[in-house]
Amino acid sequence: MIQSKKPQNLLQFKEEDFSSLNLILKTKPKSLTFGRFLYTFEHQQQHYWLKTQALRINQSYEAGFLNELAFYQQFVDQRSSSNPMPDFLLPFQVIAHLKTDRQAESGRSPILILSHAEALFSDCSDMSLNEIKKTLLKVLDVLDQLHQLGWIHADLKREHFVQYQQRVCLIDFEQVEKVNLSQKMQSLTATPRYMAPELFHAAKKTIQTDIYAVGIIFYEWLTGQRLTAENYQDWAYLHCQRLRIVLPEHLLIFKKLLSGMLAKQKEGRFTDIYTVKQCLLTENVQ
Incomplete structure (x- = not known):
């Protein structure tokens, strides 16, 4: 609420x-x-x-x-x-x-x-699975609030989630769009590292493209590694064809979540944040 x-x-x-x-x-x-x-x-x-x-x-x-x-x-x-x-x-x-x-x-x-606010996503290697889950849920709650108000962020990055007085906040709304008024990308108004596959084909930004971007943020945070590509074409190849979810054994409990957020085809991707949270909440994290 x-x-x-x-x-x-x-x-x-x-x-x-x-x-x-x-x-x-x-x-x-x-x-x-x-x-x-x-x-x-x-x-x-x-x-x-x-x-x-x-x-x-x-x-x-x-x-x-x-x-x-x-x-x-x-x-x-x-x-x-x-x-x-x-x-x-x-x-x-x-x-x-x-x-x-x-x-x-x-x-x-x-x-x-x-x-001023502090960065949210610091090293998670010393966090328990339950602490990680709580952080993921806080991020999803924040994005859910934005979507419920009828907006998509449209340029989510790791640094756009911050922590202020024990609450998670969002920043940088330069590309924000109304959910129902989004138009096909006429120019590059998103960051290739976080772009859903369909955006490389000039599709409209949607709630699902926000979900994909957060999926990339979660994946890089959990693995402690940054995806790499040399140029725009390489990023397109990575997101549209090459990306495979590989997690350390102790984090495999989050693979179902990431698979649903990072599905290459929109039809296989979570449709809204409620569905993402339900997947996360049903995982038996200790």
Whole structure:
């Protein structure tokens, strides 16, 4: 169930707060050339991220950023006792425009501020099977909430699942799409490492493509190994033909789960998160 969150989950920064902040640029060099700016900063002994996009620099980056802002803003506009803030969101704030001396490069662009959160998927080699199962269920619960609200994430990666105050949250909603309004991929708006086989044939993103992406995340986490490919064609060959699920003996109890999430044909893949969770819950994990 999506629980109501207190108002402090909406951050309340004022423009004057930014005049003395030490904004530390963390953007990757490639993203910088496309007008993306990602900063980290500290305020009242709490750590935050500030994300913005220079306008009229790169259409794709700008569209993704504005899509993410709209996704967050809907929950501010619609929040009420009958329509509470989703539990999977980090504390956040959307600011229509802000300009500081340290941010002159980005001009008066919209800004997204998020509380800092820790990575969720650390080494699981010392975890019990029951601890692993609980983590998998928390991830599935979060994704189920998103889907129940009528959205698919459409670009799930391992780093998009984070942990904040003992709850699992999702981040990076630049490619988020309405479940019933998804269109065929006209350009590469997903990460090949996590792309379901049908996406390499320009099919629409669906709940099942989200499930496939999470299946890859789970598989890499459980095995402690990253899938490898040299280029887009190699990734297509891996996902469409070559991928085989090979687990250590003590983790074979999760093979049925992964097989249902990573089926190459959509017809053989789990259709929704409820079905995924039922498979996991019926496994006798000690």
